[in-house]
Amino acid sequence: MQASADVNQRIARISAHINPPTDNLQMEGSSNLKRENCRAKGGSPGFKVAILGAAGGIGQPLAMLMKMNPLVSVLHLYDVVNTPGVTADISHMDTGAVVRGFLGQQQLGDALTGMDLVIIPAGVPRKPGMTRDDLFNINAGIVRTLCEGISKCCPKAIVNLISNPVNSTVPIAAEVFKNANTYDPRLLLGVTMLDVVRANTFVAEVLGLDPRDVDVPVVGGHAGVTILPLLSQVKPPCSFTQEETEYLTSRIQNGGTEVVEAKAGAGSATLSMAYAAVKFADACLHALRGDAGVVQCAFVSSQVTELPFFASRVRLGRNGVEEIYPLGPLNEYERVGLEKAKKELAGSIEKGVSFVRK
Numbered sequence: 440m441q442a443s444a445d446v447n448q449r450i451a452r453i454s455a456h457i458n459p460p461t462d463n464l465q466m467e468g469s470s471n472l473k474r475e476n477c478r479a480k481g482g483s484p485g486f487k488v489a490i491l492g493a494a495g496g497i498g499q500p501l502a503m504l505m506k507m508n509p510l511v512s513v514l515h516l517y518d519v520v521n522t523p524g525v526t527a528d529i530s531h532m533d534t535g536a537v538v539r540g541f542l543g544q545q546q547l548g549d550a551l552t553g554m555d556l557v558i559i560p561a562g563v564p565r566k567p568g569m570t571r572d573d574l575f576n577i578n579a580g581i582v583r584t585l586c587e588g589i590s591k592c593c594p595k596a597i598v599n600l601i602s603n604p605v606n607s608t609v610p611i612a613a614e615v616f617k618n619a620n621t622y623d624p625r626l627l628l629g630v631t632m633l634d635v636v637r638a639n640t641f642v643a644e645v646l647g648l649d650p651r652d653v654d655v656p657v658v659g660g661h662a663g664v665t666i667l668p669l670l671s672q673v674k675p676p677c678s679f680t681q682e683e684t685e686y687l688t689s690r691i692q693n694g695g696t697e698v699v700e701a702k703a704g705a706g707s708a709t710l711s712m713a714y715a716a717v718k719f720a721d722a723c724l725h726a727l728r729g730d731a732g733v734v735q736c737a738f739v740s741s742q743v744t745e746l747p748f749f750a751s752r753v754r755l756g757r758n759g760v761e762e763i764y765p766l767g768p769l770n771e772y773e774r775v776g777l778e779k780a781k782k783e784l785a786g787s788i789e790k791g792v793s794f795v796r797k
């Protein structure tokens with residue numbers, strides 16, 4: 440009798456999995472089983488991470504890679520479309536993180552509550568012929584709404600902001616947090632990691648090295664001339680001809696456009712961006728865990744120049760940005776580049792600030 444009861448229970452469990460209750464599908468892709476049919480979840484120790492814009496070109500591979508990150512115990516996937524499918528798909532990966540999906544603005548609060556890290560790739564991407572600033576009109580409002588949610592539901596979370604134009608969306612986020620009295624500049628980071636990833640790749644190609652052995656600081660911002668690679672500070676130490684310097688600087692500054700043109704209307708960098716976002720998020724999680732010596736480039740509130748925001752090397756810790764490093768010695772080419780970068784950045788920052796203050 441006992442044996443047949445066990446078999447019946449097991450069959451019920453399997454059939455609940457094959458025919459999941461539809462009312463659970465939208466909320467929790469990982470829990471298509473009825474709760475009472477689940478054995479206790481291990482609940483691996485780790486951090487709670489939300490991705491906003493998780494069904495998009497960046498969001499999907501980013502969600503997949505974060506599900507593979509052993510430091511993540513809970514992964515919340517939020518978007519205004521398609522999260523049930525993406526969540527169901529990713530939740531089948533046999534890694535530790537529990538995945539839950541959230542669809543539409545009425546579920547934003549649930550997606551954000553309790554999060555340690557929020558990654559934002561929500562918003563429209565460029566098409567050929569557009570600048571990142573051409574995305575401002577749509578993406579500014581999206582970022583404002585999402586940041587209002589963060590200030591209500593997880594004001595102590597670290598925020599990794601990917602949505603373009605980063606040079607303006609980070610100031611927008613800061614203004615939203617200030618209005619809500621939740622602004623902690625150490626917790627707000629614009630993601631410029633893709634510029635570093637590209638710089639490492641292109642410099643390694645020129646030097647004939649493995650890109651994993653190359654480290655190029657990229658400072659300033661994340662658009663055109665505001666992307667300033669400091670080739671005089673490349674590790675391992677090396678030197679470049681003037682021609683190499685001009686080729687590399689231009690290729691790094693235009694890396695995003697190179698992808699936009701190659702995709703010919705089908706969007707901008709998504710896979711390399713997801714890789715870069717995970718590299719950056721992983722650094723934030725290691726810092727939150729208390730690891731020492733976590734240093735990355737990011738666009739943050741800064742006093743390195745006279746501008747209120749600037750990308751440079753920062754040391755991350757349990758409280759987010761714990762130290763911002765000065766730019767170090769620049770050569771003449773970089774000094775000229777810095778002046779151009781600051782001029783354009785000033786306007787983009789002001790545009791973001793006045794969008795919220797108007």
Ligand SMILES: NC(=O)C1=CN([C@@H]2O[C@H](COP(=O)(O)OP(=O)(O)OC[C@H]3O[C@@H](n4cnc5c(N)ncnc54)[C@H](O)[C@@H]3O)[C@@H](O)[C@H]2O)C=CC1
Pocket residue numbers: 491492493494495496497498517518519520560561562563564565574578581584585600601602603604605630631632633634661706707708709712
């Ligand atoms: N910081 C960086 O280095 C990079 C930034 N980007 C930027 O990332 C953003 C996303 O790019 P893709 O993923 O390629 O675009 P995509 O269009 O493929 O995906 C964007 C996702 O955002 C979602 N979304 C739209 N409004 C939303 C809202 N109010 N709340 C939540 N989600 C919302 C969409 O439904 C979509 O799933 C773009 O602004 C792009 O320019 C792209 C590459 C590099």
Ligand SMILES: O=C([O-])CC(=O)C(=O)O
Pocket residue numbers: 564565571603633694695696698699707708
């Ligand atoms: O170029 C774009 O529009 C997307 C982006 O920011 C990048 O790939 O660096």
